[in-house]
Amino acid sequence: MSFNILAIAQAGRLEHEAILLAASLRHSDPGFPGTLFIAEPQPGPKWQDDPRISDRTRKRLTALGATILPFETRAFGSDYPHGNKIEALAELPDAPFLFLDTDTLVTGPLSEIPFDFTRPSASMRRENTWPKVELYGPTATETWKALYDRFDLDFESSLDPSHPDDYWQRFLYFNAGWFFHQSPRAFGNRFLAWAKEIRANPPEELVCQELYPWLDQITLPLVIHSFGGGRPGPDLAPLDGSATCHYRTLPLLYARESDRAVALLEGLADQLRPDLRQWGQFKRMVIQGEGTKARALFDRANLPRREQMIRNTLKREGLWVR
Known part of the structure; x- marks a missing residue:
């Protein structure tokens, strides 16, 4: 199945990482049938400095087969650049996509992975970074359930019962270094709307929780669960394995x-x-x-x-x- 890849580049470190990503894709999967889109935020009131990549980087990425995808930043920007991955989704062609953080090497053929783009998933290469449970509560269970309730999602079906109550791996929690779905438009619209809602009106159970830099990773499992997705199965083992290195x-x-x-x-x-x-x-x-x-x-x-x-x-x- 053909699909597109999305990554983000902006002036500085990310543009260099984007060159490495594009070169590694060309080397490790020369027959990749989709398009690598390198999304580039455009200047505007949300940015303190011009976020665009250099002309030299632009030429190199194009020579490596990437397509530069300009996008406008309306919700996030300098104060939360992680939001680029959310806002850029709206500019992708509405076809199956795989998002990769720019600090990723492609080490094997992505085109041979049997994705089910109707069932979204994301990287499980994460640590117990959120929420930070206070001594007198709320518990991690109460914190996550408040988010599922906010968006009318079934909380119980998201849990991994092989882990004990309130243990962090019991909850659906991802690293946002890669994720995929069949529609960047549908996925991106929901991702953006829910991230903005959590930022503006967090449930009271989140009153003591840091939202930055975790907002994308707080919102991502809710969006994936809402589209009928979940934890990656063995077919996706090459991601964070033989095919990618974040x-x-x-x-x-x-x-x-x-x-x-x-x-x-x-x-x-x-x-x-x-x-x-x-x-x-x-x-x-x-x-x-x-x-x-x-x-x-x-x-x-x-x-x-x-x-x-x-x-x-x-x-x-x-x-x-x-």
Whole structure:
């Protein structure tokens, strides 16, 4: 089945990541039949600075087969750039889509994954980041149920009964690094409307909860559940597996990701060096070889349980670059 891919680029780090994403897709899935859309927010009152990518990046992305998709930012902007992924959906052709965070490498053929676009899903590569339960409540169950009730959704059917009551993995909670559906228009309209509603009128159970930067990940499971989707099954294992690597930052890529991902990054480095040499992460980790030092600090078969512990080690060794 043909489908489109959506990612976001704007001036700075994301435009460099977009080049890596586009180059890795071309390398790992040269027969991909859909279109890679790189959505670019346009200047406006929601942005403090011009968010558009450079002409050099635009030319490189186009040469790599990507289509630049300008979109207007009306709800979010500088104060919540995570909202780009929500607002850009409205500009996609109304055909099946896969959203990928820009800090993703395509390491295998996406076109061979048997998606069921009628049943949306998203990445389970997440940690217990939201909600933060206060000593005197409300509980995590009460917090999530309040959101399902707000949008007239069945809460009980979203739960994973293999986990105990109030344990965070019992709830439908995703990393928004990838998600998909058959209609970006229908999915995007609901995603935007519900995110705005939660931001403007959160249930009282959320009074002590931080909405930023978690708003997209708070809203996403509600939208997926509303369209009859849920947790990804084994058919989607290549995502966050053999077909994609959501690396977050290049120091984290070297610290914890597979040999395959590192080999792909370094294999693309020579052809991309003129376009990425101004990117601090790429310069230090790849060109100056500090990624090798970062990789030597960790045993990939026995990594720390929490990402923050990896970050702390990298910072202590002077190998953390944003």
